[in-house]
Amino acid sequence: MKLALLALRNLARNRRRTAISLAVVATGTAALLLTAGFMAFSFEGLSEAMIHGGLGHLEIALGSASAGRTATLERSPAEGLDDWEVVQRQVEALPGVLAASPTVHVAGMVSTASGTSAAFLGVAGDPARERRMGFSVKLRQGDPVPDAPPREGEDRVMIAQGLAQALGVGPGSRVTLLAVDLEGMLNALDVTVAGLITTGVQELDTRYLRLSLGSAQRLLGTTRVSNLLVTLDRTSRTEEALASVRSVLAGHQPPLAVVPWTERAPFYAQVEALYVGIFWFLGTIVFALVVLATSNTLTMTVMERFRELGTLRALGTSVWQVAGLIGLEAVWLGLIGGVVGDVLGAGLIGLLNAIGITMPPPPGAVDPIELRVVFVPEAFGGAILLMLTVLALAAVAPVLRVARLRIVDALTHT
Amino acid sequence: MTAPPVFDARGLSKRFHMGQATVEALRGVDLQVSAGEVLVVAGPSGSGKSTLLHLLGTLDEPDAGALTIDGTPASSMGEAERTAFRRIRLGFVFQTFNLLPVLSAQENVELPLWLAGVSSGERRRRAHEALAEVGLGARRGHRPDQLSGGERQRVAIARALVHRPLAVLADEPTGNLDSGTAAEVMELLMSLNRAHGTVFVIATHDAALIARAPRRVALHDGRVASDERKASA
Ligand SMILES: Nc1ncnc2c1ncn2[C@@H]1O[C@H](COP(=O)(O)OP(=O)(O)OP(=O)(O)O)[C@@H](O)[C@H]1O
Ligand SMILES: [Mg+2]
Numbered sequence: 091m092k093l094a095l096l097a098l099r100n101l102a103r104n105r106r107r108t109a110i111s112l113a114v115v116a117t118g119t120a121a122l123l124l125t126a127g128f129m130a131f132s133f134e135g136l137s138e139a140m141i142h143g144g145l146g147h148l149e150i151a152l153g154s155a156s157a158g159r160t161a162t163l164e165r166s167p168a169e170g171l172d173d174w175e176v177v178q179r180q181v182e183a184l185p186g187v188l189a190a191s192p193t194v195h196v197a198g199m200v201s202t203a204s205g206t207s208a209a210f211l212g213v214a215g216d217p218a219r220e221r222r223m224g225f226s227v228k229l230r231q232g233d234p235v236p237d238a239p240p241r242e243g244e245d246r247v248m249i250a251q252g253l254a255q256a257l258g259v260g261p262g263s264r265v266t267l268l269a270v271d272l273e274g275m276l277n278a279l280d281v282t283v284a285g286l287i288t289t290g291v292q293e294l295d296t297r298y299l300r301l302s303l304g305s306a307q308r309l310l311g312t313t314r315v316s317n318l319l320v321t322l323d324r325t326s327r328t329e330e331a332l333a334s335v336r337s338v339l340a341g342h343q344p345p346l347a348v349v350p351w352t353e354r355a356p357f358y359a360q361v362e363a364l365y366v367g368i369f370w371f372l373g374t375i376v377f378a379l380v381v382l383a384t385s386n387t388l389t390m391t392v393m394e395r396f397r398e399l400g401t402l403r404a405l406g407t408s409v410w411q412v413a414g415l416i417g418l419e420a421v422w423l424g425l426i427g428g429v430v431g432d433v434l435g436a437g438l439i440g441l442l443n444a445i446g447i448t449m450p451p452p453p454g455a456v457d458p459i460e461l462r463v464v465f466v467p468e469a470f471g472g473a474i475l476l477m478l479t480v481l482a483l484a485a486v487a488p489v490l491r492v493a494r495l496r497i498v499d500a501l502t503h504t
Numbered sequence: 505m506t507a508p509p510v511f512d513a514r515g516l517s518k519r520f521h522m523g524q525a526t527v528e529a530l531r532g533v534d535l536q537v538s539a540g541e542v543l544v545v546a547g548p549s550g551s552g553k554s555t556l557l558h559l560l561g562t563l564d565e566p567d568a569g570a571l572t573i574d575g576t577p578a579s580s581m582g583e584a585e586r587t588a589f590r591r592i593r594l595g596f597v598f599q600t601f602n603l604l605p606v607l608s609a610q611e612n613v614e615l616p617l618w619l620a621g622v623s624s625g626e627r628r629r630r631a632h633e634a635l636a637e638v639g640l641g642a643r644r645g646h647r648p649d650q651l652s653g654g655e656r657q658r659v660a661i662a663r664a665l666v667h668r669p670l671a672v673l674a675d676e677p678t679g680n681l682d683s684g685t686a687a688e689v690m691e692l693l694m695s696l697n698r699a700h701g702t703v704f705v706i707a708t709h710d711a712a713l714i715a716r717a718p719r720r721v722a723l724h725d726g727r728v729a730s731d732e733r734k735a736s737a
Contacts, residue, residue, distance in 0.1 A: 099606035401602040404563055405663075406591020406619050408584070497563045501598070502554075 093411060097418035100391075107387055112427045114383045115481070118376045119431020119473045120438060125372050126473075127439050127463035129365050134464060136361065137325065137351075142224045143290065144213070145351045146319030147328050148335055150177060150190070155317075156347030160354060164195045164211065167307075168272050170314035177339065177346070181320055184334050186327045191219035192315035194306040198269030200249075200257065200299065208256050210267070211297045212247075214306030215319075223321035227300060232261030232285030239304035246284040246302070252295035254286050261285055267301075271311040279309040290457060328352075377480055385484035388420055392488045399492060400500025413489045417482075424481030428474035435473070439463045508575045510671055510703045511537040511560055515569035518555050518726075529555040531726040532569065537671075540701040542694060546714050547723035553707035554675050556723065560705060561594055561673045562586040574670055591619050595664030595702075597674035601656040603648040609635060609659045610644040616667040634662040637699075638692060654685035658692065665696060671703035678710050690716055 101108050141147060145163075149156075155169035156162075171177060174192050181190040194214040201207035215225070217237045227234060227248065235246045247267070249259065259265060263283045271277040281301065289298050307313060322331050332350050339346045352358050392399070402412050447461040518530040529552045537543055545553045558564040559571060562578055571578040574593065581589060590596075595616075603612045613631040622630070635641050638658040648656055657677060664672045674693070678686035690713050693704055706713070714720055722729045 096604075096606065103606060397600070397602065398604060401596075401598070401604075403587070404561070404590065404596050405616055406587055406589075406594075408587050411619075498558050501563070501602075 093414055094418050094422075097415050098422055100395075100415070101419055101422055104391075107390070108423075111384050111387045111423050112430060114380055115423060115427025115477050116431035116434055118380045118480075119428050119477055120435035121376055122373060122473050122476070123432065123435030123466075123469055124438060124442075124463060125369060126466045126469040127435075128461075129369055130464040130466045130469075131462050133362070133365055135459065137355075139290070140355045140358075141321070141325065141351050142226065144225060144319075145354055146191070146223065146225075147322045147325065147351050148320040148332060149317050149347075149349045149351075149354060150181065150320065150335070150339065151317040151347050151349070153345035153347045156349060160347070160349045163354065163356070164197065165316040167194050167196075167310055167312055167314045167316045170194075170312070170316050171318065171346075172314055174315045174318055177342070178318060180338050181318065181335055184331070184338065186322050186324070186331055187335075188224075188321045188323055189219040189222045190318045190320045191216045191223060191225075192303060192318055194303060194310070194314075195316045196267075196269050196301075196306050196310055198267055198309075200253070201266050201268065202257050202259060203264065204258075206257050208253060209297060210253060210299050211294075212267070212299050212301055212306060214301045214303045216303060223319070225321075228288045228290065230286045230288055232283070235284050235300065235302050240302055242308070243280075245279055245281040245305040245308070247281045247305070248285045248287045248300045249283055250295040250298035251286050251288050252292065253297060253299060254283070256296065259283055267309055269309050271309070272314075273311060275311075277309055277311060279305065281305065373476075377476070380477070380480045381484045384420070384423060384481055385487055388416065388485055388488040389491065391419065392416060392491050396495070396500045396503040399495060400497050400503065403495070403497045404501065409493050412495075413492045416492050417485050417489050420481040420485035420488075421478065424478040425474065427481075428477040431473060431477070432470045435470070436465070439465060507539055508572075509536040509538050510541075510574055511535065511705070512572040513556075513560070513569065514571075516556070516559055516566045516571060517568040518552075518559065518564070519567050528726050530559070530566070533723075533726070533728055535721065535728065535731075537703055537705065539670075539703065540697070541719060542697050542704045542717060543706065543719045543721060544714050544717035545705065545707040545721050545723060546709070547729070549709070551723040552726040553723055555726075557673045557675050557705060557707050560671075561596060562590055591616065592667070593670045595667070595669040595672035597657070597660050597664050597672060597677045599676035599679040601648070601653070601660045601680070603656055603659055603663070605648050608645050608647055609640060609651065609662075612648070612659055613662045613666050616663060620667055630666055631662070634666040635659070637665075637696070638662045653681050654688065657681060657685075657689055661689070661692060661696070665700065665702060668700065669702065671705065674704060674706045676708055677706060678708065678713060683712060686710060687712060 151165060152169050152171060155165055178190045181187055196212040198210060199207050200210040217235065230251060235248055240246060254260060261283055265281060265283060267279045267281060269277055289295055320335065322328065328350050332348060336348045339348065399412050442463050449459050449461050451458050513533055513535040516530050516533040520527040520529055533556060545556060547553055559566050610631050613634050614627045617627040617630060635644055638661055640655060640658050643651065643655065678689050681689060696702060697704055708714065719733045721731045
């Protein structure tokens with residue numbers, strides 16, 4: 091006969107009330123799990139979309155180019171890497187690195203034979219490496235730019251839908267790219283439109299085009315690249331890889347800057363803060379509701395058992411043992427309710443994922459998204475701990491009531 | 505004859521305040537109870553019987569007067585000491601039995617031993633023995649709601665005695681029982697007193713019970729009106 095066992099048996103006395111309390115705790119737990127799972131999904135989705143949409147996990151750029159401008163997404167090769175192939179070999183030898191892929195950023199004007207022109211933002215990369223890194227180009231029409239470096243006069247580009255529309259071009263059209271080269275001279279390159287793509291972001295689609303590294307370097311008259319983008323096998327290895335890449339490149343002259351994606355992603359900190367804020371807000375509401383509901387039941391329990399608690403005190407049970415009896419009932423409610431809530435939450439997450447709900451595209455995005463709720467293992471343990479905290483808080487008033495109980499009053503209580 | 509009294513009360517007074525009104529529940533009660541005695545506290549309703557038992561049982565404190573239990577002044581004990589004193593030296597029987605409904609008869613009787621930290625095997629053995637002594641050896645596994653009123657009170661008596669206390673305080677122990685069962689319970693208390701020498705202080709209105717008691721203290725308006733011993737005792 092242990093106090094905890096006695097508390098458990100006491101819980102079984104008023105089954106209806108206990109069931110309601112457990113339902114409140116379990117529902118609160120499941121609600122938190124679903125919220126955490128949905129947020130993790132949204133956040134992971136956003137992070138992975140940003141990383142595989144072109145950020146990579148790490149950027150290696152010239153220290154002077156990066157200083158104070160870590161969040162810059164467009165880097166001119168004017169401040170680029172000359173010996174990038176050496177750096178690439180060093181970094182790709184590190185564990186967990188999928189690839190270190192060069193990019194060249196070029197901005198200029200694109201015009202058609204009929205005289206229509208528009209500003210463009212061009213990104214050139216290594217197609218084979220980018221595929222390995224999971225950078226997907228969303229081709230909507232036509233063909234991709236071939237992997238092999240283009241021969242002179244055979245340069246090809248993929249134009250984002252919005253830009254193609256503004257220019258009135260499609261696959262097979264010829265356009266001219268105009269840009270200022272690294273010597274400061276205006277340079278032109280005639281290219282063929284191979285295909286139409288989308289970046290997934292409407293705004294960017296009005297300016298974006300992709301070309302092969304060779305074409306971009308020809309247009310800019312250089313063999314440099316703007317930066318190297320490093321992608322890892324797992325996002326969770328970012329910190330570890332950051333340290334190892336930094337140590338490998340420590341002696342490089344001129345100094346190189348290695349910047350993680352979190353520092354480069356636009357609005358990353360704000361989005362993270364927003365999610366955390368929403369989670370805390372919902373969490374606080376659930377917390378308050380469960381505290382109120384269970385505190386009320388525990389107080390009723392104490393009132394009903396006044397005479398019994400007085401008897402225990404008369405028989406020589408200490409104040410703290412009697413208060414502990416009520417406290418332990420609260421602990422059981424939190425524990426059982428939390429475990430039931432975990433099971434319920436896991437079931438609901440599985441169910442939602444099995445049904446497969448498609449949501450309309452978020453603002454500014456192009457494609458609809460398939461809703462998924464992620465299993466966040468930490469949240470399952472965390473939710474139970476939270477519920478135990480909730481119940482501990484709910485037990486404060488009833489336990490104090492027991493601690494203040496006068497034996498004689500309790501014994502004569504009817 | 506020179507052993508100190510188990511209870512030695514001198515001028516015990518207790519007042520209750522109900523709003524403006526003050527009730528003098530006890531007005532200077534003197535009472536000495538020696539080892540092995542069975543004592544009935546009689547008196548009309550409101551005469552202070554329960555209040556006196558509460559004070560003797562260290563469940564409440566007097567406003568005036570002194571109480572010594574087995575040589576220890578009650579006023580010298582703190583809350584924790586009084587709790588420990590009750591746990592080890594006293595037993596209680598209530599009019600409404602006050603068994604824990606979630607525990608079996610056996611577990612209810614084990615409770616005082618558990619509080620005293622007795623090992624589980626020893627607990628089981630002694631509770632079993634105590635239940636057998638009150639004639640309920642066969643009903644150990646029953647919960648209180650599966651027992652009759654008389655049986656419940658026997659369980660409560662076993663619980664009050666299982667840890668071999670110095671004294672048992674019983675407030676209207678037969679108040680919820682029919683007269684036949686009441687007589688049996690009284691008989692049981694007397695036989696347990698003979699077997700173990702435990703002091704019993706019993707508050708009651710029950711004339712039949714009063715008649716059987718070796719010593720009767722009558723309270724009236726919070727004062728001792730009479731204190732008689734049976735000639736045969
Ligand atoms: N907690 C209390 N608050 C106020 N008055 C009280 C309290 N307890 C007892 N009294 C009063 O003290 C007096 C004595 O009460 P007590 O319960 O000791 O009487 P009693 O002899 O046990 O009566 P009964 O035979 O009805 O049980 C009564 O007038 C009662 O109303
Ligand atoms: Mg009374």
